[in-house]
Amino acid sequence: MLLTHGGEPSRTAGPAVRWTMEQVLALAPDDASRRAGTKLGAAGPWSDAGCGDSGAVWGLCKGSGKKPYQTVVDTAGPAYKCSCPSRKFPCKHALGLLLLWAGGESALPLAEEPGWAGEWLEGRRERAVAASGQGRDASGPTAREPADPVAARRRAERRAARITAGAEELEQRLADLLHGGLAAAEQAGYGMWEETAARMIDAQAPGLAARVRELGAIPASGPGWPARLLEECALLHLLDAGWLNRSLLPERSAVAVRTRVGLTAAPEGxxxxDHWTVLAQYDTPDGKIVTRRVWLYGRDSGRTALLLSFGAAGRSPDLAMPVGAAIDAELTPYPGAGQSRAELGARFGTPTTVGAPPPGGTPAAAVAAYGHALRDDPWLESWPVTLHEVIPAPSGGGWQLTDAAGGSALPVTPAALSRPGLWKLVALSGGAPVTVFGECGHRGFNPLAAWAENGTDTDTGTETVPLI
Known part of the structure; x- marks a missing residue:
């Protein structure tokens, strides 16, 4: 089975820099794959294994059948191919092969790629070269332009009318709930919300449907749920009102409203x-779909960007990048106020392990940055920030990140308290200041990666410690 992600595999002169063990394990789609891959990270199961000077790694892994599994990885993507039946990206054999490669040249020496690996690598390079020319001819339509603009406009108008009808119906349902009292939400159970969400799906407003489903879980969330439900109802009412009055909004806010109700937009501009440092990568389940988030920071542009990849029907998202690596690539941003999302384009050369942390600020500055982003997008759950010279310290029943110079602190989100990454952060700090990247939101700070303060030289970089 082919496990791959597209990209521009242009090569650099000289051998590719080998990744660290931690960078490889950060690519694993789940804990089970991480454990299984670790068992295959030794030389025992492998034969005819080697690596090329352009970033390719290959090998034959002994399995339960007579024929060994053929595994090849293009680290410039990264992209993976394995003859095993796994539907995970990357599979345990690819992880094991990369761990073997990370062990050094004695474990996986430079060699000439075999025919079965060379055919896939060459085909991948040819496809990337062909794809790099699509949509760039100014004399003709690009790949994103609709074939019939008039028909596309009519479809958009029909969908907008459906969303408007759905928003009006949702407004009436919210008004009925508040008039009847919030206690009715607990008595009605989840069925009321699921039926309302289905109506929003019929109205082609998946964003409204998702927020309605979140409302349904609040009455069972423990003490204080009425206040939380009222707050979320207010935000949903604000989104409805924004859609119904979108013609009166500034363009940045109007784009945020369209995005939040579920209208997709193509990247533009x-x-x-840039040389993008991979700051973090993690998955979040959403029903039958798994969303993978990859945070990047541009060394020269100073931008922080978010890549999204989705997996459905038991498949892991196909985008996987080594945390801490620096990737020479092109990103195209998506429109929308307060949005960091971008689309990954052409990549040049192979990833390197030198990735310095972004410049950071104080906890107070992080809260101010989140507040500034909320002005145009009030539904923004969090905002990417980097904290410089902070110390993790216990606070009541939780933890907080305190400014080493004093004056401000940020509580760690409750969800992060149960993760092993919190204790990795505490161990890395040892009571001394650290640099931490994460998401600052109304629930607190979600730490995703950290760096020791004694290694922040931007010329040499420092090892990125994943916290999720």
Whole structure:
């Protein structure tokens, strides 16, 4: 089975820099794959294994059948191919092969790629070269332009009318709930919300449907749920009102409203080429779909960007990047106020392990940055920030990140308290200041990656410690 992600595999002169063990394990789609891959990270199961000077890694892994599994990885993507039946990206054999490669040249020496690996690598390079020319001819339509603009406009108008009808119906349901009292929400159970969410799906407003489903879980969330339900109802009412009055909004806010109700938009503007450091990668389940979030920071542009990848029907998202690596690539941003999302375009050369942390600020500055982003997008759950010279310290029943110079602190989100990454952060700090990247939101700070303060030289970089 082919496990791959597209990209521009242009090669650099000289051998590719080998990743660290931690960077490889950060690619695992789940804990089970991480454990299984670790068992295959030794030389025993492998034969005819080697690596090329352009970033390719290959090998034959002994399995339960007579024929070994053929596994090849293009680290410039990264992209994976394995003959095993796994539907995970990457599979345990690819993880094991990369761990073997990370062990050094004695474990996986430089060699000439075999025919079965070379055929896939060459085909991948040819497809990337062909794809790099699509949509760039100014004399013709791009790949994103609709074939019939008039028909596309009519479809958009029909969908907008459906969303408007759905928003009006939702407004009436929210008014009925508040008039009848919030206690009715607990008595009605989840069925009321699921039926309302289904109506929003019929109205082609998946964003409204998702927020309605979140309302249904609040009455069972413990003490204080009426206040939380009222707050979320207010935000949903604000989104409804924004859609119904979108013609009166500033363009940035109007784009945020369209995005929040579920209208998709294509990335726009010129691509930004930079050396992007992979700050963090993590998955969040959403029903039958798993969303993978990859945070990047541009060394020259100073931008923080979010890549999204989705997996459905038991498949892991296909985008996987080594945390801490620096990737020379182009990103095209999506429109929308308060949005950091971008689309990954052409990549150049192979990832390197030198990735310095972004410049950071104080906890007070992080809260101010989140507040500034909320002005145009009040439904923003969190905002990417980097905290510089902070110390993790216990606070009541939880933890907080305190400014080493004093004056401000940020509580760690309750969800992060149960993760092993919190204790990795505490161990890395040892009571001394650290640099931490994460998401600052109304629930607190969600730490995603950290760096020791004694290694923040931007010329040499420092090892990124994943916290999730």
């Amino acid at each position: 010129p691509p930004v080429r």
